[in-house]
Amino acid sequence: MIEIRELQKSFGDLQVLKNINLTIEDGEIYGLVGKSGAGKSTLLRCINGLEHYSSGSLKVDGVEVKDLDRKGLRDFRKGVSMIFQHFPMLSRKTVYENIAFPMRCWGYDKATIDKRVRELAELVGISEKLNQRPRQLSGGQQQRVAIARALTMEPKILLSDEATSALDPVTTRSILKLLRDINEKLGITIIIVTHQMSVIKDVCQKVSLLDQGCLVVSGKVDELFMNQPDELKTFLGEEKFEVDCEGINVQIMLSEEDDSRNIVSRMSRELGIDFTIINGEMERYRDKYLGSILINFPKEQKEKVETYLKESHVIWRYYHTDKEGEICQDS
Template identity: 45%
Template sequence: MIRIRNLTKVYTSASGTVKALDGINLDIEKGDIFGIIGLSGAGKSTLLRCINLLEKPTSGSIEIDGVEMTGLSPKELKEMRKKIGMIFQHFNLLSSRTVWGNVAFPLEIAGFDRKTINEKVENLLNLVGLSDKARSFPSQLSGGQKQRVGIARALACDPKVLLCDEATSALDPETTLSILKLLKDINEKLGITMVVVTHEMNVIKQICNKVAVIEKSRVVEQGTTFEIFSRPKTQTARNFLKSMFICEIPEELKAKIKALNGNLAEGRVVKIGFFGEITAKPILSEVVKKFGVNANILYGNIDNIQGTPFGTLVVQFEGKNGTADRALSYLQDIGLDVEVVEIG
């Protein structure tokens, strides 16, 4: 659906040049909800704006639905943009127009007749749950309602792609969840391909099937959401996950673990990752019975990623005659991610 190759964007000014994007390569499949996460200034919003050529790339290619975007004439680009909707962090609604008028605006620009406009606006407001707000003005709406108007407007011309630029970062947590649920519902009902730019890992967790991590203008890691959450390969990804999972041992545990390691002649302190159905099984109880070791849980966390359970435990194992090591080998053999924790 979207194929990006060697995409580079360089800004030039009197003070010098800045490379906002550096050799980006991405494949986004039809119907996917694809997340792009990075810190402020990493290049994620520039990448999004390059996809619909609001920013013209310095080099590289962007192909959408078989069409090479960078080679289009102004007239062709105008037509192609009708297939690409966009929603923004700060809504960008027309304050002088009602909710109905804001959603109708792109349809008027596209030259639809009044009957078609009326039908489309009515259907879209019903889709986003704002039928009762058709005659209200943006100043009379909450932040979540404004974003729903923005979503309805972005869908007005039946796009095949929806670009979401920090669409929930101006909203409170409860409203954020309702907007993310709406986007997921729209994806399932209409089959629209979505590209979601965010700096919030919780947004990725809630709705994205795949994710790319951007750092200093480059994609440093990409894969399925579950892969990135369960086995992050880069420090950037681990930093994003710290607030949600125990990807790094909490500071308050380190002194305790150091003392434990010093006193365990034949024991280990380990971090164990649980993924999928195995989270519901009594694995630690089985290990205790099978190998005769003691298991003391020091810390734990469990959550759900795209319907798949995910958890992390920090466990102290004690045993004699190599039983602790055999227990750890067993855990690895049955598919758990096991890491011995050594604090120097």
């Protein structure tokens, strides 16, 4: 478990992390998302001891990272590995030698190294590439080598710092699937730093949003999407739709886990009201599909619709337009 309490970090007069409070459970895939400069990578580097935090507490399995001496920090980092956006490779070495490099630095014997390298190459899908050089590999294949190398010391925690940002969408999905497979097969805790919400949706179970060094919202990914806190809407940016000012506009959140997916047709049939569908969307969040639908109906039906929605126990909210014609949201 990673427990962070009142964590602060400054570079000179610039405070980059401000009172961060966060708990990451063993075996989770946890996302840290935010704009560039929000403090995501700095927080990640505090977790593995590459950066010293100014104050507060950061414990990994009960060990306070800032209290570790040089030898203790070296041993600690065996259990906390990291992959980066730009996968640093030893260009003159083969894929085999690149994966084996950390184990050779720690003095492992040849038989142990060979067994581990071949196991990891199979796990990440590059067994046939072991004798090739990095320049012969695609970006996705190089990232797979980097992931295999990060796993050589059998870490309990894997940190990913924008590891898919340099990859095309198809390759990104394959790498995210690989990370999820590794999490499920090995039970490794994975922390993913990204500015791409699509990465969070595909693989993360929980997420924290950082803004200007502050942790502004945290929770399960699907629950945050369904509840749409203001901080998340600001980060994502609100898409604006042409809405009918003559009626009432309502957004209903759709989930596979309740009766919301057929709520509009059922409500129309039971209340005898014709609804106009303004916009609708569904997206995949790990193993489930979530979405929303924006509807319009006559003002005189407001009370009936509101009562029906409340009794149906679905998540919904009113929409209206402001003076500039931009879409606004009411709880």
